[in-house]
Amino acid sequence: MELELGLALPGGDLIAELGLASEKRTGTCRKRGFDDMFYGATSPPLFVHKDGDDDDGDDDDSRFNHLQELNLGSRVLVGWPPVRVSRRKGEEGGKRRVNCVKVNMEGVAIGRKVDLSLHDSYQALFLTLSQMFPKKQHDGEESDAAYYKVTYEDEDGDWMLVGDVPWELLCSS
Amino acid sequence: MVGGFRWAAMFPDEVWEHVFSFLPADADRNAAALVCRAWYRIERRSRWRVFVGNCYAVEPAAAVRRFPEVRAAAIKGKPHFADFNLVPSDWGGGAEAWVEAMVEGWPHLEELRLKRMVVSDDCLELIARCFKNFKVLSLVSCEGFSTAGLAAIAANCRNLRELDLHENEVEDNCLHWMSHFPESFASLVTLNIACLEERLVGLLHRVPQLVDLGTGKFAAQHHPELFSKLESAIAGCKNLKSLSGFWEAGPTYLPAIYSVCEGLTSLNLSYATIQGPELIKLISWCKNLQRLWVMDLIEDDGLIAVAASCKLLQELRVFPSDPYGAAQPISLTEHGLVAISAGCPMLHSVLYFCRQMTNAALLTVAKNCPNFTCFRLCIMEPHTPDYITRQPLDAGFSAIVESCKHLRRLSLSGLLTDLVFKSIGASANCLEMLSVAFAGDGDAGLHYILSGCKNLRKLEIRDCPFGDKPLLDNAAKLETMRSLWMSSCSVTLGACRQLARKMPLLNVEVINERKRGLPLELQPDNCPVEKLYIYRTVAGPRSDTPSCVWILR
Numbered sequence: 001m002e003l004e005l006g007l008a009l010p011g012g013d014l015i016a017e018l019g020l021a022s023e024k025r026t027g028t029c030r031k032r033g034f035d036d037m038f039y040g041a042t043s044p045p046l047f048v049h050k051d052g053d054d055d056d057g058d059d060d061d062s063r064f065n066h067l068q069e070l071n072l073g074s075r076v077l078v079g080w081p082p083v084r085v086s087r088r089k090g091e092e093g094g095k096r097r098v099n100c101v102k103v104n105m106e107g108v109a110i111g112r113k114v115d116l117s118l119h120d121s122y123q124a125l126f127l128t129l130s131q132m133f134p135k136k137q138h139d140g141e142e143s144d145a146a147y148y149k150v151t152y153e154d155e156d157g158d159w160m161l162v163g164d165v166p167w168e169l170l171c172s173s
Numbered sequence: 174m175v176g177g178f179r180w181a182a183m184f185p186d187e188v189w190e191h192v193f194s195f196l197p198a199d200a201d202r203n204a205a206a207l208v209c210r211a212w213y214r215i216e217r218r219s220r221w222r223v224f225v226g227n228c229y230a231v232e233p234a235a236a237v238r239r240f241p242e243v244r245a246a247a248i249k250g251k252p253h254f255a256d257f258n259l260v261p262s263d264w265g266g267g268a269e270a271w272v273e274a275m276v277e278g279w280p281h282l283e284e285l286r287l288k289r290m291v292v293s294d295d296c297l298e299l300i301a302r303c304f305k306n307f308k309v310l311s312l313v314s315c316e317g318f319s320t321a322g323l324a325a326i327a328a329n330c331r332n333l334r335e336l337d338l339h340e341n342e343v344e345d346n347c348l349h350w351m352s353h354f355p356e357s358f359a360s361l362v363t364l365n366i367a368c369l370e371e372r373l374v375g376l377l378h379r380v381p382q383l384v385d386l387g388t389g390k391f392a393a394q395h396h397p398e399l400f401s402k403l404e405s406a407i408a409g410c411k412n413l414k415s416l417s418g419f420w421e422a423g424p425t426y427l428p429a430i431y432s433v434c435e436g437l438t439s440l441n442l443s444y445a446t447i448q449g450p451e452l453i454k455l456i457s458w459c460k461n462l463q464r465l466w467v468m469d470l471i472e473d474d475g476l477i478a479v480a481a482s483c484k485l486l487q488e489l490r491v492f493p494s495d496p497y498g499a500a501q502p503i504s505l506t507e508h509g510l511v512a513i514s515a516g517c518p519m520l521h522s523v524l525y526f527c528r529q530m531t532n533a534a535l536l537t538v539a540k541n542c543p544n545f546t547c548f549r550l551c552i553m554e555p556h557t558p559d560y561i562t563r564q565p566l567d568a569g570f571s572a573i574v575e576s577c578k579h580l581r582r583l584s585l586s587g588l589l590t591d592l593v594f595k596s597i598g599a600s601a602n603c604l605e606m607l608s609v610a611f612a613g614d615g616d617a618g619l620h621y622i623l624s625g626c627k628n629l630r631k632l633e634i635r636d637c638p639f640g641d642k643p644l645l646d647n648a649a650k651l652e653t654m655r656s657l658w659m660s661s662c663s664v665t666l667g668a669c670r671q672l673a674r675k676m677p678l679l680n681v682e683v684i685n686e687r688k689r690g691l692p693l694e695l696q697p698d699n700c701p702v703e704k705l706y707i708y709r710t711v712a713g714p715r716s717d718t719p720s721c722v723w724i725l726r
Contacts, residue, residue: 079257079635080610081496081526081553084314084340087444121258127686166497 078123101152105133116171122163126150181211190219199224218242225249226630226655228290229680232712233271237278244283245309246275250290252658252706253608254633256314259660259704261686263719267317268292276303284309291315297322301329308360311337319344327353335363339387339417351376365417374399377406386410387441388418404429417441417466424451434458438485441466443492453478463519466490469505469526476509480516488522489513493553496526507534514541522547529560530587535569539576548573549584555611555636558588565589571596574604584608594618598625606631613637623647633658641668648675656708664705667698672707673725680714681725682706693723 104111112132129150150162181189193216196202206216221244225236228250250266268290275282282304292315300307307330324347361380365387373388403426413433424447437459443466452471462483469491479486494503507530513520514537521544530552558565566587574580574597581603585593589612597604598621605628620643622632632654640663651657666683673681683693684704714724
């Protein structure tokens with residue numbers, strides 16, 4: 001099954017960039033509309049890329065909790081509930097099947113391939129993605145935070161926000 | 174002790190050695206070694222069993238030098254939270270340095286137990302070749318080796334008595350590694366290979382004397398011929414006391430083990446997706462069970478049946494079949510736990526995953542089981558209150574620590590305020606290990622723990638609002654403990670730097686997996702620390718840290 005992931009900054013004409021046309025969205029039973037995610041999205045950003053320069057010292061950061069930002073409900077918490085990887089569903093004799101997906105980032109010509117089976121959680125995936133697609137400084141923009149959104153196209157052709165479903169479910173779909 | 178008089182010389186060394194052999198615990202031997210130089214010398218030459226709780230607490234060569242006559246060693250590597258992917262995979266815990274030192278200094282080693290370490294095939298080959306009288310190999314939660322390495326063990330260790338390999342990540346590249354075992358393998362008593370597939374029946378015929386059997390994934394298809402072969406092979410193992418595995422056996426295979434159930438003292442079905450009714454049927458045969466590990470598919474009804482038939486039960490672990498709640502709900506609640514606590518008078522160790530709890534149930538459990546040594550409750554949704562009163566579960570857990578005076582290990586969950594930590598700090602005098610997640614209101618919570626709990630050895634905390642102050646105020650306490658893990662709390666880099674400067678006998682490891690911005694040395698003091706691992710050591714900073722780990726000095 002081909003899974004395509006897309007990385008994009010908020011705003012910008014992503015639909016045009018990724019060649020998506022409105023016919024992708026089927027009427028009544030569409031899941032989260034593609035537009036909803038980037039214009040007037042109410043859910044918190046999935047993947048926060050904090051700028052490296054912390055020397056102006058945000059005071060409210062003293063209780064900053066990196067991992068909670070990745071928390072979209074208890075299903076996406078890393079290492080919780082505290083069960084070993086081998087106890088999670090979908091392990092067949094512990095053998096890993098390769099599960100590669102293509103990842104494209106807005107504004108980057110060359111896409112990358114990511115093997116989902118080498119990752120056991122959203123946090124691991126986001127780490128890999130952040131290493132594959134390092135953040136670039138944009139002139140004149142707010143430098144304290146830039147947000148990436150990770151999306152994917154599911155089997156119905158709808159664009160989904162990555163993180164909505166438990167990690168295991170995403171990998172097996 | 175009379176000054177100057179060499180009273181130790183009243184008896185020959187052998188007599189003192191004999192006396193020391195009655196000392197039950199390492200702590201007692203350690204105390205004896207401090208009495209005088211003669212006792213230090215005699216004790217170190219007669220200690221044959223060592224336990225190294227943190228592989229980085231001491232240099233391997235130093236340990237080998239101090240105790241030259243060791244026959245049995247147990248070593249632990251990664252922090253416990255590594256089991257749940259909270260520790261970077263390249264963090265460390267490699268076994269090579271230890272194996273090389275042991276091969277050099279303990280050629281008569283017979284027993285090696287490693288937990289949460291990275292063990293290469295080279296290590297296994299070294300062990301297989303160099304320890305001529307090797308009898309016991311136990312690798313638990315380890316990784317880095319393959320079945321080729323196990324083949325070397327099977328082929329060379331002719332006196333192997335125990336091979337315990339559970340919960341490991343093993344690369345399966347040598348299909349028939351078990352065929353390297355000798356034809357007649359009269360010495361093997363424990364075989365636990367629950368992480369690997371294997372041809373079970375053939376093996377069982379070669380080792381009918383097995384006392385402890387752990388199987389890997391077992392065939393899912395029902396095959397009458399295989400069934401009867403398995404049944405007779407297992408029936409032939411008349412000494413079987415402990416059974417685990419049967420990962421994917423359908424319920425049709427379970428009757429194959431009925432013949433040995435009465436003799437079983439330990440049964441681990443925590444990987445077997447067997448439903449409640451079949452479980453109840455199976456367990457009703459196991460009247461002598463002392464240890465039972467199951468999935469929550471057993472449900473409350475199953476636990477009530479266990480409480481009725483397993484009167485010798487000492488340890489119960491109930492694991493979640495569906496940790497992420499995607500499937501339909503299971504009827505395993507606080508009622509099951511209460512039933513077990515009421516029906517099993519010898520119960521002292523519990524691990525229980527569930528989705529709801531009440532203070533009243535915990536109070537009842539505390540009253541029924543004052544002899545608990547280990548109580549680990551995991552309510553799967555963080556911050557879950559008492560579902561009837563909507564109150565935090567402070568009262569329930571407080572009752573546990575106040576009633577169970579011998580409690581050594583405790584894991585908390587649910588909605589908890591600083592009050593529970595006040596109780597724990599005040600009452601948990603035997604507590605050695607505490608696991609905390611999503612609990613507490615602020616610094617006071619951590620301060621109660623670190624300023625109380627006089628026997629605390631290991632503390633692991635995640636996602637709690639604990640900050641710098643209690644750490645710095647209780648810095649000296651950290652040197653009395655084996656280790657402290659804190660992740661997703663409110664600790665800053667500045668506090669870690671202060672702690673490292675103040676406490677030279679601690680390694681303060683800051684783990685930061687997001688590689689961006691300034692290197693850690695240049696980050697300001699108020700930079701938040703994602704993950705922190707502090708442990709006491711006489712070996713100084715280790716040299717095998719990966720790029721995401723900084724050791725502050």
